[in-house]
Amino acid sequence: xxxxxxxxxxxxxxxxxxxxxxxxxxxKTTFTNMFKPKVTLQYPEEKPRIPNNYRGVxxxxxxxxxxxxxxxxxxxxxxxxxKAIRITPGSVPEDxxxxxxxxxxPEEFEINMLRCIYCGYCQEVCxxxxxxxxxxxxxxxxxxxxxxxxxAKLYELGGTLPDQHYKWDKKKQAEDEGNSH
Amino acid sequence: xxxxxxxxxxxxKLTFAFLMVGAVMTMAGYSVLAERKVSAWMQGRVGPxxxxxxxxxxxxxxxxxxxxxxxxxxxxxxxxxxxxxEIVPGHVNKLYYYLAPIVALVPALTTMTVLPFGEFTxxxxxxxxxxxxxxxxxxxxxxAVSSLGVYGIVLAGWSSNSKYPxxxxxxxxxxxxxxxxxxGLSLLPxxxxxxxxxxxxxxxxxxxxxxxxxSSTWLLLIQPVSALIFLIALFAETNRLPFxxxxxxxxxxxxxxxxxxxxxxxxxxxxxxAHIVIGSAIFTLLFLGGWNFLPWLDNPWPSSWIGTLxxxxxxxxxxxxxxxxxxxxxxxxxxxxYDQVMNLGWTKLLxxxxxxxxxxILLVTWLDQSNFNLP
Numbered sequence: 001x002x003x004x005x006x007x008x009x010x011x012x013x014x015x016x017x018x019x020x021x022x023x024x025x026x027x028k029t030t031f032t033n034m035f036k037p038k039v040t041l042q043y044p045e046e047k048p049r050i051p052n053n054y055r056g057v058x059x060x061x062x063x064x065x066x067x068x069x070x071x072x073x074x075x076x077x078x079x080x081x082x083k084a085i086r087i088t089p090g091s092v093p094e095d096x097x098x099x100x101x102x103x104x105x106p107e108e109f110e111i112n113m114l115r116c117i118y119c120g121y122c123q124e125v126c127x128x129x130x131x132x133x134x135x136x137x138x139x140x141x142x143x144x145x146x147x148x149x150x151x152a153k154l155y156e157l158g159g160t161l162p163d164q165h166y167k168w169d170k171k172k173q174a175e176d177e178g179n180s181h
Numbered sequence: 182x183x184x185x186x187x188x189x190x191x192x193x194k195l196t197f198a199f200l201m202v203g204a205v206m207t208m209a210g211y212s213v214l215a216e217r218k219v220s221a222w223m224q225g226r227v228g229p230x231x232x233x234x235x236x237x238x239x240x241x242x243x244x245x246x247x248x249x250x251x252x253x254x255x256x257x258x259x260x261x262x263x264x265x266x267e268i269v270p271g272h273v274n275k276l277y278y279y280l281a282p283i284v285a286l287v288p289a290l291t292t293m294t295v296l297p298f299g300e301f302t303x304x305x306x307x308x309x310x311x312x313x314x315x316x317x318x319x320x321x322x323x324x325a326v327s328s329l330g331v332y333g334i335v336l337a338g339w340s341s342n343s344k345y346p347x348x349x350x351x352x353x354x355x356x357x358x359x360x361x362x363x364x365g366l367s368l369l370p371x372x373x374x375x376x377x378x379x380x381x382x383x384x385x386x387x388x389x390x391x392x393x394x395x396s397s398t399w400l401l402l403i404q405p406v407s408a409l410i411f412l413i414a415l416f417a418e419t420n421r422l423p424f425x426x427x428x429x430x431x432x433x434x435x436x437x438x439x440x441x442x443x444x445x446x447x448x449x450x451x452x453x454x455a456h457i458v459i460g461s462a463i464f465t466l467l468f469l470g471g472w473n474f475l476p477w478l479d480n481p482w483p484s485s486w487i488g489t490l491x492x493x494x495x496x497x498x499x500x501x502x503x504x505x506x507x508x509x510x511x512x513x514x515x516x517x518x519y520d521q522v523m524n525l526g527w528t529k530l531l532x533x534x535x536x537x538x539x540x541x542i543l544l545v546t547w548l549d550q551s552n553f554n555l556p
Contacts, residue, residue: 026513034222042227 055120055133058111059158060151066160067099069130072106076122076131084115085122101172109151113139132161198294198313205293209454210255212504216454218251219508229254262447270341270440277340282441282448285333288326289455295319296462297388299472299493301486310388311493319387320372323463324365327418330456331357334420334437337449341440349436352426352519356417359526360424364414366534367407370541371400371467387463391471398476401468406537408468410530415464417526419456422511426522461503465496469503472496 015021041048050056063069072089090107092099099105122131136157141147149157214229221228229251237253238244247253269278297312316322331353338350372385375393394400401408417424428436435441438449465471472492474480482488517525 023514027509030223030509030513033225034219036225038222038227039225040227 050135050137054135054137055118057113057136057139057149057157058116058118058120058122058131058133058154059136060109060130060154061132061158061161062155063163063166064160065098067096068105068155069128069163070106070109071102071128071130072104072109073127075125075127079121079125081119081121082115082117084112084117086110086112101168101175106151109154111149111154113147113149114144128167129161129163129165132158134158194313201293201313202290205290205455205458206451208458208501208504209451210259212454212457212508213258213450214251214255215504216508216511217254219505220512223509223512232257259447262444262450265443267444268442270343272342273440274340274342277336278440279445281333281337281340282445282452283333284336285330286448286452286455288329288333289452289459292323292327292459292463295322295387296459297391297466297471298462298496299489300388300391301489308392311489312388315386315388318385320368320385320390320463320467323387324361324368327456327459328357328361330452333449333452337441338437341437343440345434345439346437349426349428349433349439352433353420353437356424356426356522356526359523360414360417360530363410363526363530363534364418366531366538367410367414368467369538370404370407373538373541373545374400374403387466387471391466391473394470395473395480399468399470402476404468404537404541406533407541408464410534410537411467412464413530415460416507416510417522419460419507420453421457421507423514423517424522425516426519431516457504457507458500461500461507462496464503465499469499 060068060070072087074087074089077083077085077087086108087106087110088108089104092102092105118133120133123133134157139147139149218228230249232251232253233244233248234253234256238248269275294313295316297310297315299311300308301311303309334353335350338346338348338353341347371390375390376384390400416422420426420428426436428438433439438446441449470476472495474482474495480488480492482491
C-alpha cells in the first residue's frame with residue numbers, strides 16, 4: 001500500500017494574493033489563442049473525414065453483376081433491436097433469368113430512420129452480406145413518412161459493393177455439374 | 182414668443198442627441214458581434230460568418246470579407262428579437278415586469294448626455310467640447326444615474342415571481358451597493374489631483390478632467406491604484422464576468438432575465454452592452470486622456486476641424502480597445518462565487534480605496550505646501 005503523501009501548501013505570496021499576475025498570465029493565454037488556427041469545420045462546404053468501419057445509414061447493396069443480394073430471410077428484421085426494419089417477402093421476378101437459382105427476394109424493404117439506432121446488427125446478422133451501414137450520415141426529411149427508406153431508396157443509397165464469395169453462383173455451378181453438396 | 186435662434190439651438194441639440202443615441206446603440210450592437218467573434222477566436226472557433234445582405238454578398242471580394250467578419254449579424258440578431266413570440270408568464274407582476282427593461286435601458290442611455298467625445302476651437306479661440314450637456318457635476322451625474330440601472334435588474338428579478346430571477350435580483354443589488362462605494366472612493370483622488378489648490382481647474386466636469394491630461398501624463402500613470410479599483414468596480418457595475426452575479430447562467434439559469442423573452446430580453450441585452458460602451462468611454466476620459474494623444478506628447482494633429490475629427494476617432498479607438506478588454510477578461514476569468522464577490526468588495530477594495538484616498542490627500546497637500554511644480 002502506498003503511504004499517503006501529504007503535500008505541503010506554501011502560503012501565497014503577496015503578489016499571488018492579489019491574483020493580478022495570474023490574471024495577466026491568463027490574459028496572455030487567451031490572447032495567443034486568438035491567433036492559433038481555427039478548428040471549426042465549415043460543415044456544408046467542408047465534410048468530416050469518415051473513418052473506416054463507420055456505421056452510417058443502413059443500405060442495401062447489389063453484387064458486382066448488378067443483382068439484388070437480399071433473399072428476404074428476415075433475419076435483420078428479427079434482430080433489429082428498435083424494430084426499424086419491415087420486410088415484405090416475395091419471389092424473384094420472372095423476367096430475371098439469371099437469378100432463378102435464388103428462391104426469394106424482398107418485395108418491399110423498409111427501414112424507418114426515425115427508429116434506427118445505427119447499431120449495425122442487421123449488417124452483422126445478414127447471411128448474404130446484402131445490408132451494410134455505409135458512410136452516409138446525414139438523413140433528413142420534412143415528415144415521418146419521408147424518413148422511412150423504401151427499397152428503391154435503400155438501393156440508391158447502397159450502390160454496388162465488391163463480392164468476395166458469389167455464394168449463389170457457386171451453388172448453381174455445383175448444381176449444374178451434378179454435385180449439389 | 183419663441184425666436185428663431187432658440188428653435189435653431191433646440192433643433193441642433195436634437196440632431197446631436199439622435200446622432201449620439203444612434204452611435205452608442207450601434208456600438209452596443211457591434212459590441213455583441215465583437216463579443217461573439219472574440220470569444221470564438223479565443224476558443225479556436227470562427228464565429229458568426231454566414232449572415233449577409235442579398236446585394237452586398239455578390240460584391241466580389243469585399244462582400245465575402247464582410248460576411249466573414251459577420252458585419253450583418255447584429256441586424257439579424259435585432260430582427261430576431263423583434264419578431265420572436267412575446268411570451269409573458271402568467272405568474273408575473275405585469276406592470277413591473279414590463280417596466281423593468283425600460284428602467285434598465287434608460288439610465289444607460291441617459292449617462293451619455295454628459296459624455297464628451299472631442300473638442301474644437303471656435304472663432305474666438307475658446308475650446309468648445311463636443312458634448313450634449315456640459316454639466317459642472319458631470320461625473321456625479323454619471324455615478325448617480327448609472328447606478329439606477331440596478332433598479333431594472335432588481336425589478337425584473339422581483340416582478341418575475343420565480344426563484345432564480347429573485348436570487349439574481351438579490352445578488353445584483355448587494356453587489357451594486359458594495360461596489361458603488363469603492364467606485365466613488367476611487368474617483369475622489371482623481372478629482373483631488375486635477376483640481377488641487379492653485380490649478381486653474383476646479384470642477385467635477387469630465388471635460389476639465391480631459392483638459393488636465395492634455396500635454397501632461399495620463400491619470401492612469403499617476404494613479405494606477407485608483408484606475409485599478411475603478412476598473413474592477415466598473416466590471417461589477419456593468420455585470421460583466423467575473424462579476425456577473427445577477428446573471429450567472431450556470432447556477433441561476435439566466436438570473437434576472439430567466440422569465441424574459443423576445444424584445445424585452447433584447448432591451449436588457451442592449452442595456453448591458455450600452456453600459457459597457459459608456460463605462461469604457463468614462464474610463465477612457467478619466468484615466469486614458471480622452472481625446473488627447475499619448476502621455477507627455479502634444480497632440481500631433483492641427484487644431485482645425487480635422488484635428489477635432491482625429492481626436493474623436495482617437496477617443497473612439499481607446500474606447501473600443503477598452504471594450505475589447507472587457508470581452509477579453511470575460512473569456513479569460515471564471516466567475517467569482519457570491520461570497521467571494523462580497524468579500525473582495527468589502528474587505529479588499531473598500532479599504533484599499535480608502536487608503537488610496539488618504540495617500541493622495543497627503544501627497545497633494547505635501548506637494549501643495551512644498552510648492553513643487555506639478556507635471
